[in-house]
Amino acid sequence: MDNILSARALMGISLGFHIIYATIGIGLPLMLMIAEGLSLRTGDELYHQLARRWMRPAGVLFAIGAVSGTVLSFELGLLWPRFMAFSGPLIGLPFSMEGFAFFTEAIFLALYIYGEHRLSRRMLFLCTIPLAIAAAASAVLVISSNAWMNTPTGFRLVNGALVDVHPFRALANPAWAHEAVHGTLAAYAATGFAMAGVYAAALLRGHCSDYKKRALTLALAVASMSLPLMLISGDWAAMTVAVQQKPKLAAMEALFTTTSGAPLIIGGWPDPASGKVLYGIRIPKLLSFLAYRNPDALVEGLDAFPHGTIPDPRLVHPFFDLMVASFFIMLVAAVWFWWLRWRRREVPLDKWPLRALLFASPFGLIALESGWLVTEFGRQPWIAHGHMRVAEGMTQQTGIDLILFTFVSVYLALTTVLLKLLLQPASIGDRAETIQGDRHVDS
């Protein structure tokens, strides 16, 4: 494989891997905070046990998140040193802030996990508050640097040199707000659905208990509250992208030619050779309406931009549709569940609604990963839009394919062991007297 493809693949795999763990690292602290808060407020021990039970997977997942995050910070330099030499003074700031947020998260997670016998229950709950805040803050901050790559601001280039550097303006770049809100909410939805799926599976197998019903309800409640917010923030994101990143919008929507009253194309395969979308469903004027709130608005297609500066719609449009489709899958499953829950005033144990939840459970993460792919592939061929191409940001070292191979092997090994551990029957077993995660003894 050539160097640049290897480097992109390695960075992509590392990020895609990290995103799963980071997402749960953002979502789970909120769940812990809610569960511990409810337990304190209602005096119901079950909520506390719920939270403690989550600790065993949380510890493992958080540790892998920390380690894979370290890998990423190294890869920024190992793979993209020329990009970092250019952008470090600008995007270094959110990374530094994120570092502190992450530090805070690690500290309070350690206190929460290992502190059960040393801290009071109130103190344990109080530890979850900075934990949840720091987790959200690290997401919001790290997204700032991604947003900067889409809409680089806070500097001027004079003969290739940075002048007028304003790091805080770079931090608050135009794409930051919508990306941060949309991305952080997505982490809550994804974690909530993933957890709801675990309990739906357990209920389907007939392991019914108060504990599981309550865990399912709590996880799904957090996820379901995020869903309408996802829709609103997604719409905001699309409208902002329509103004700030026009080529990305055109690629997302597979719009080859500039059109007024542009249709929304759902599905289909964009074919750059013919400039047509094969097998897509067209809804007239909807894209113009969604992007500009005007059914006759002019939407610039990929042909409006110079050759060699546009992304490949074949990589962007399908992932965009996958993201939107995932949203609707989750919506249907959640609405079905809550409808029955409301009608019966009890957690429904029927097969099909639970199966629907189980089916929908990975789609939060799928949506999050595809949304990330949309924003990354949609920025191509730029690493910093309009200023530096991906190829210009790369390392001059050769043999990146070897490193790619090494890391893929490492990740496969880690994931295999992790799955083996998490899927062991003992970890799902319903032993009320022990919550294994909080014990700290190796025997």
Added chain:
Amino acid sequence: MWTLENLAAGAVCLGLVMYTVFGGADFGGGIWTALASGPRAPEEREGLFNAIGPVWETNHIWLIFVVVTLFTAFPRGFAALFTALLVPLVIALIGINFRGAAFAFRHFGRQTGKHIPFMASIFAVASMLTPFALGMAVTATATGKIDFVNGWVQAEAWFWIGPFTLVGGLVGLAICAYLAPIYMTVRTEGELQNDFRRQGIIAGLVLGILTTVEIPVAMVDAPLFASRLLASKGAPFVAMAVLSGATAMVLLWRCRFLWAQIAAAATVTLTITGFASAMYPDLLIGQLSLAAAAAPAATLSAFFSVLVIGIIILVPSLLFLYWTFRGEPNPELPRLWRD
């Protein structure tokens, strides 16, 4: 002297010291897990794992702090370092991956029993890989063998392997192996404490020999570094490190464990600070100065404002963490276990 880039270099050095003094001990725990032998080896391993558990992730973040500070404050230096030192840094990363994951797996998978021996061995081996590779990478910046052409780094593929960096890697290992048992003496008692005391003394002697050997090796292999280290800038740190190391040994010998722990941490701090002072005012010795590698002033001042706010949040949290987990983790556990 008190320029922004020097302060930022101080922050990098501080991060490196913190990572070594705290994270290094965790690596050392892994090393002694592998080396532990004798009748109390299982208890020694257990003690090491218990001590590392609550704090290793927090300690690990100092490394991220070093990397992030480097690319924020010294973007050109960061680019040069990570281009030239690609191979050792990749090796260190692999070690970090396995160590972190294997530790977490071992911890959380222990009640099933079957994964532990395999995991523990990966953990131990990985623990050796990382400090060795990082030790080589750090000392490679002092060799002066990284070439620049038109402002971009042109490294020979294997320039980072030489007598000076190989000893540097061993020093990295020895530092970790030195800190862990000495920290453990404070957390244990009786025979076990004596075992850790013995391990600490052995590792201390090894570290002393290695750092002594590194000086004549540097004269041949990294002459500029050696001359700066022995000149007025580095010499006081060298003298203090030697003094502090000797004090730590005496304190260990006389079983003053709390003070020995402080003296050992001071020895390592002085060793790294001595290295950094001999590097000053360069990031890559003789090739890239701190000033030339530094980010624009606006970035540096923004970085320091973040640093101050971060420290205000971090220090009380960290103190709370270490205060909560002072001494033996979960001393009340056996009693609760029976409940």
